[in-house]
Amino acid sequence: MKLFGESKVMSVDELNAYRTAYGNPLMKKEIFTTLVVPFMISFFSVYVLTYYWWLSLIAGILGVSYGFIVIMKINVERIYQQESRIQRNRFINTMTGLLANPNETVVTALSWCAKEIAKGELKKELDQLLVDLMDATPKQVQTAFNLLKEKYHKDFVFGLFMDNLVTVMLEGRTDIKKIKELKTWHNDVLEETNIFIQNKVLYKRQFKATTIYPVVVVGILTFARGIDAYLLYYAHNVIGLVCSAILLGALCFYFHSLQKNLADDEVMEVKIWRT
């Protein structure tokens, strides 16, 4: 995912579309963490470095816009992706379980899944798929499944699973083993993704804990020879301002790079294979 450059800023509608896809409306806590906290942090970090309130205010506004444009987008997208991943996994597991029964056809299994298992966006898509499958020619069956496959093209195993469903539907049940293989594969990938996401929480906490050091250093400098000396020597001095700019620039750079790394939850990227 590229954040600056190609990507566009998400509109509020789009954000909400992502959110409501699996029922997760805008929460008060989220507004606090993605808007208020960035404002406070950028305001105070600039204020303790320069003691110009207008400069801090500009920084605060920049912080809020960053929170709104980048952090919120990343959070919303990550929650959506994870939810959708879990739904797909549940779907695959249930389908495999159902198809193990030789009396079930793909359509009956699908309709059961759509009714009982799937939630939110996936449920709608399965309903649509079932409508498309009614009295469909083999060609239409293929295109109906391909729609889903295309939508989740990042989930390679899901695409394969869809292919196998098409095969089962058109050629009759041949071998449930392949589908079972794919199910295990999908479970493996999901498990590793979960570990990745958990580890990231740890890394994020580590990052937060380390930001205490610059605060301590600036605090020591402020009170080392009194606040007047600090203002004279550092805060309102050209050398100090340049150093502060470099420091803030470096911190922003690291923070943004952290956010970019956090955004990427994919543990299986296959470039040369078509799904």
Add this chain to the structure above:
Amino acid sequence: MEDLIELPIGKTRMERFWHLVAEQDLFEMVEKSGFGEFEFYLFQKRRMRNALLSTLAAVIPAILLSPWFSLLAIIFFVYSWRNSYTKEKHEYNGLVYEKQISWYVFQRLIVTYLDTNESIITTFRKLLDRLEEGEFKDNLYRLIIDITENPQSVKPYMEFAEVATGGTDDARTFMTSLYNFTNHTSDSSIIDELSDIARKAMMRGIIDIRKHKERPFIMYPTKLTMVNFIPMIGYMAGAAYIILTQNLNNL
């Protein structure tokens, strides 16, 4: 008929120099990315040119401020010389990852497609449909042709393991089992075994990707600790500057 004896053409002094200044694994990296000597020299030359150009950045402060700043030229040179190597290494690692993952997917897919009733060629053809144009697809295509020409031989399989994956032991074992399955036993227990291998390999691959993606996170604390020197130095420099100017004015 006279045999033409090809004399081994020795490297020129310049070429030997390029090899001398290269990092240990640089040539290997260039070679494994599918390039030869010529590209290696080109890379080294371009690298040298860029490094030399970067030294020019030190000229202006050296003229304007102090001749001591010309020492910066050395730092710039070393930095940009090293930088192009790390960049290349990064690219190479990406390439290796991609290749490995393709191989894991290939293993996994072939197991899912493998069928006792179909010939191995049909299975390979199904896989071929799935692949984007590229080196891997060409290799698989060549494998199919080789097998068609020489169905009883194990050689095409081994060659494929060699070129498509860089000849790891796992790849060789896998391709041998595949050969045995198609030519000798056609027993489904071999498929199970293969699928077990494929599954483990895939799992390892996914873990590798995860670890690779986690690596940048580990460096953040160090980086954050390092920037702390900036305000300290700034404070000291600012204090020194102001005290000096005040004292000079008092003189």
